[in-house]
Structure formats: structure tokens, C-alpha cells
Amino acid sequence: MPIVAIDLYSSEPVVASFPPKNNDGSKDGLLPSVVGKMKEKIALKTSETSHKTFKKWLSKSRGYEDLQADVFTKLDDKSAVVIQSPELWMGLRRLEDGPSYLKTMISFDDSNTPAFAEESSQGVGITLANGTLDGSVPEGDDFDRVVCKVRLHEKKKALTVLPEEMLQLILNQAQYHVARKSGVEDDMENIMSYPVAIAVPAPYCNDQSIEALLDATGNTGVIFQRSVCALAGALLPGTDDKPNLAIHQHIQKITQKRQKAHSLEQIKNPDAKLDDTILLLLAGVTKDTAECTAIEISTRDDTHYACPYSKFKVVCNVSRRHENPDSILNKCVAELFETLDNVAPEASTPIGMISYGSITEQKSIKAKWEKLKKGLETWEEIPCFSTTSDCVANGTGVLGAVSHGRLSKFVQVPNKKRPKAQLCIQTMNVAPVAVGVMINYHGGQSDKWAPVKTIFDFDRRVPAGPYSLELSAAESAIRREGNVSDESEEDFFKAVTDKEAAKHIPEREQAALNLRVQIVQKFTRDGEWVKIGDVMSPLTIVEKDEEKTACETVALELSVGLSGLITQSLVGDRQSVVQATKSARWSKIQWYLGVGFAILFFGGFFVKSWWEERVFDRDTRRLLAYYKHALPGTMLDGDVQNARYVIYKYTNKKNKLWKGLEKKYQIPVLLEDEWEDYNDGKEDEGDEEHEDLDANEDESTEDKEQEL
Secondary structure (H helix, E strand, C coil): CCEEEECCCCCCCEEEEECCCCCCCCCCCCCCEEEEECCCEEEECCCHHHHHHHHHHHCCCCCHHHHHHHCEECCCCCCCEEEECHHHHCCCCCHHHCCCHHHHCCCECCCCCECCECCCCCCCEEEEEEEECCCCCCCCCCCEEEEEEEECCCCCCCEEECHHHHHHHHHHHHHHHHHHHHCCCCCHHHHCCCCEEEEECHHHCCHHHHHHHHHHCCCCCEEEEHHHHHHHHHCCCECCCCECCHHHHHHHHHHHHHHHHHHHHHHHCCCCCCCCCEEEEEEEECCCEEEEEEEEEEEECCCCCCCCEEEEEEEEEEEEECCCHHHHHHHHHHHHHHHHHHHCCCCCCCCEEEEECCHHHHHHHHHHHHHHHHHCHHHCCCCEECCCCCHHHHHHHHHHHHHCCCCEEEECCCCCCCCEEEECCEEEEECCCEEEEEEECCCCCCCCECCCEEEECCCCEECEEEEEEEEEHHHHHHHHHCCCCCCCHHHHHHHHHHHCCHHHHHHHHHHHHHCEEEEEEECCCCCCEEEEEEEECCCEEECCCCCEEEECEEEEEEEECCCCCEEEEEECCCCEHHHHHHHHHHHHHHHHHHHHHHHHHHHHHHHHHHHHHHHHHHHHHHHHHHHHHHCCCCCCCCCHHHHHHHHHHCCCCHHHHHHHHHHHHCCCCCCHHHHHHHHHHHHHHHHHHHHHHHHHHHHHHHHHHHHC
């Protein structure tokens, strides 16, 4: 399918398309083509049939083809109801949340039928009102939406339509015109499935607007920052009829100059490297925004004709919303000059300013630039280059084709046999909006909110995150009391640790139940913080019976995407305060038990080893002593190694060894210190037997003599 690229927010919206890949795999013709300027208004018939068909379309029972037949009419129809610029109201929760100038931008057609009106109307027309996603009564939460009350017949009730549903009609119209321009005979259902790419100015790259835009595209569209799309379109080589020479010739001239300087520097320093980055400035305005952007391009690549440079690195972006955006362009340029110096002081001097938008807007930008650059020190000689009015739409088509893989190339990866597919343009974006959080420790009391803590600031490289914000009941209790300042981290940490004791469970539960967190975004640098989503109670769990349970700890993880879309999640087991205290106590007990077990376990091995070594040495000495007394003078007498081997061999059979030795040598096996007593006993026994024999012999002699 062709890709439908739309410069939606421009004062003169333009539609372009990018063709599908060729069946033969060739790259010929892979260039965006302009379909034409798109009407930012859609006229609806005011009849009963139109009302019924439009109502069925809202319920998904009728398609776009039915709207063409029964609902749409020409803009010069005096009785028509006109839809105009619904994208300006995308994502708004309440009318009062929108900029005040939006109400002054409400326009009327020739028949004085309001396209958007603030007050309700009894007649046919479109009225903006506070509503909800399901049509219920607004309750002041994130379910609220600014809705359109569309009345196509005086006797019928007004139909509630979301701005994203209104925008879907405009996107469908663009898809239809792309199909008609391409000459493809598809059925209407297939045409409505054409992928959509939308260029969005920086102030609208916020969570609410991007979420609504994705809903309008059926979550199949791709969204890009408008300034990046403008650069991609400005770098297109152009066609034979309309070549884009000025910018490319200027870049080539600067590149040749750098190469010449590099060649001279290499004579002095052979290791010198050529800086191939080129810094460009871009400026453009829309219906209610002005933005200036600094982008570095590098890596000249001729793989695809539509992508002469393969790396885009956004350095910084400055944007503002205003009812007259042309009047604040000077302020944006001056702020870009200061911001660029702070964000990237090592960046090279820009080589050119590229304007984009309608011809009238670009003439104004060029005139302002020529006057303003004279007071910007190093920027006095920077020329300004104009682009065609379809530049942004064409660039959006190129980036859309890159994201869909239609413009890719193969690169050889080191140590890999097969080349790897890579996108032809690799874009490094910065955050067009800021993201922060507000915390309240007193149940959401309006005067107790802490100052906003910025999580992701402007010009932060995106996608960014997740950033983990640790929340605990103990810390909430300390901050709720306000007795300890967090200026001294040591004292604050000690106070939090003390508060984790079991005796402070009621205080921690109360603090957890009263903790509130609000995510906020700032759309422009000098703008106000806008609430995103409902107020959260991250340390509170609501059970099925509506009972609230306080949690001990949880981590709030925040991430911001390429287009400012925020993702959030709560990470942790979310144990209750009581359960967490028990778990902490049991964990401490387990720790001590573990330490005791480790001491006993490894200590037991140590004692066992020590005892076995002691017994081994004792038995070795016992065996040597036995050999010394039983086999004196033999090879076994005094052979320590043999004795150790025998003891090792009979480790678990010592009794068998001792009995065997006693049986073999008829000498008992004694302990080492028992041999002395054993020898003394032997000597005494020998002496007693000798004396007895002598006495007997003497007695017998005396008896014989007496007989004689």
C-alpha cells in the first residue's frame, strides 16, 4: 500500500504519498510524490439522512463510502455544517485546559454556521463541550474529554463526537485522494487501511495529543517531529524539472573546504580526523506554533536517492504556542542561539538556515532572519534557504518509508558473514517536551503539593528511561511530619531507618494512604506544567470490597518516547505495611539463622577436620611406638611414611589393625604413653620369677644337707 504523508498542522496542509516496494526488488521510483493541498475543512449535509448515516458511521456500521454518498457536501453549501482543524483540540480533557487563544481562532463559513463554537446552539452546527469518552457526566478525571456536539438536523439530538473521530474523517479523505491520484482500483475498505505518517510540531508532541493522534489512525500511524520531516524533505535532490540545488551546492562547498583544511592538517598531524558533521538550523510556523531546531547531519550515502544523508542528530529544539506565531519567531531564534550554546558548546557553527512552510510564511521567516542574525555574533554570515511548500509532506513520506522498511540498506557487520539490514536514515531525537512529577503527602490537599521534580527535561535524548522513582511509607511519614530536612542525607536516612520499626506501623500506614503522585508535562519552555492522567496513590491497594491497604514500598518507573508519549508502571511486590514489617523481621531472623547455620556447618567441618588430623597423628605415633617395642631394629621401626600409610589404609578399621598386630606378634598394642609402664611391669615380673627359683634352690639344698 502507498504511505499517506500529511503535513497536518500547517496553515496550508499538504498530502504526499510514498509508493510501495517494487515487486522486482528494484529501487527505481522510490521517491515521495505530492498529491496536493488538503482542505482543512469538511462540510456535512444538514438533513435527516445525513444524520442517520453519520450516526451509523460513529457506531462502525457504515463506512467512509457511505459518508461520501449521504453526508459530505461542498464547502460552498450555505446550509452545511463545517468541520475545521480538529487537531488543535486533540487530547484536551477540558475546555479550560486549552490555550485561551484557541477560542479566538474559531472560524465561521459563509453561512455563519460555526465550525467550532464555545456556546451551545439550538440549531444545526458543531459545538465544543466538556464530555467524557463514553458520553457520561464529566467528573474531573482523566476520563474527561473535550467533545464536539454535532447537530445535522434540527429535530434530531446532537451527536457526541471526539476530535480524533473528526480528524479520522480528514485522514480518510487524504487516503482517498492518494488512492485516486495513484490510479489504484482498491475497494474502499482497503483504501482506508493505507498507512498514515503525520508531521507534528514540537508543542503538540505531548502525551495527550499523541495518544489522540494514534487513536485517529487506528494505532497504525507513525508520527514524526515536523522539523525533522522538513529536513528530510529539504535534502531531497529534487527532480529534473525542479532540482534542489541550492542547499546541496552549499553543503558541497563547505565539505570541500573542510577536506582541504583537513589535508593540510594531516601534514602536521597524520592522525587528524575529518569532521563530517554538518549543523543546520530550521525554522517554521504553523497555525499556532513557531519552532526553531538545530540538527546535525552526517554520513553521506548514495544508496537511496531519497536519503542522501543517513544520520540525523537533533541537537535542540525551541518552540512556542501563540495565536500569532509569526510574531514570536524572533524570540525562538534568539532562544535557540542561547540553548545551543548551553546544550552543545562543542558543536560547530551552523552552515545555513532552512525555512519551511507556505511561501508567505517562508518570506516572513527569511526577512526576520536577515535582520536578526546581525546581532547573533557567529551567525552573521549564515545564509537562509527556502524550500517548497510541500517540503514537509515529502519529508514525512521519506521518514514514513524508512520506518516501514521501504528505504533500507545492507551493511557488513564485523565478524559476521551475512550483512545486516539497516534503516537508510537513523534519527536521534531530543525530547520536545519536559516530564515531571508532583508529590503530595497530605492526601492531595491543594496547598500541600511539593514543587515539580523534573524527570526528563527539554533536549533530553529520547527515547529515555525508565526512570525509577522509589517511594516508601517510612520516607512519606518523615516528609509528612516535616521535622527532618533532607539537606543532611545522613540524618534523613537515619530518620527513615528508625521509622521502619514495628512501633511506627500506624504512622507508616497513614502516610502511605495519603501519598499522592501527579505526572505533569510542559509543552513549551516558558509554558506551565499540565497534568497528565489522574492523581495516583502508588502506596495504596484497593481491594475488591473497596477496602484500602497501605503498601510499604513501590517503584514508579517513567519513560518518554520519541514523540513525547509517556509510559508508566509500578514495580514491586507491593506488600502491606504490616506484612512488610513481618517480612523484614522474618528476614532478619532468617539472616541470623543463616549466619548461625553457616558457622555451625563450616565450623563443624573445621572441627571434624581438626579432630581427624589429631587422631591420625596419635594413631601414627601409636603404631611407631608398637613397631619400636615389638620389632626393634627392623625396617618398620621409625618408618614414619609407612606408618602414616598404614593408618590411612585402616582409617575406618583401626580395631582390626590392632587385633591383627597383637595376633601376629603376640604383643598387645598399647598407647604411646603406656609402653613405659608395660616395660616396667615386664622387668618386675622377670625379677620376681628369678628370686623364687633361687629361693627354691637354696631351700632344697638345705633340706638335703639336714637329711644327710
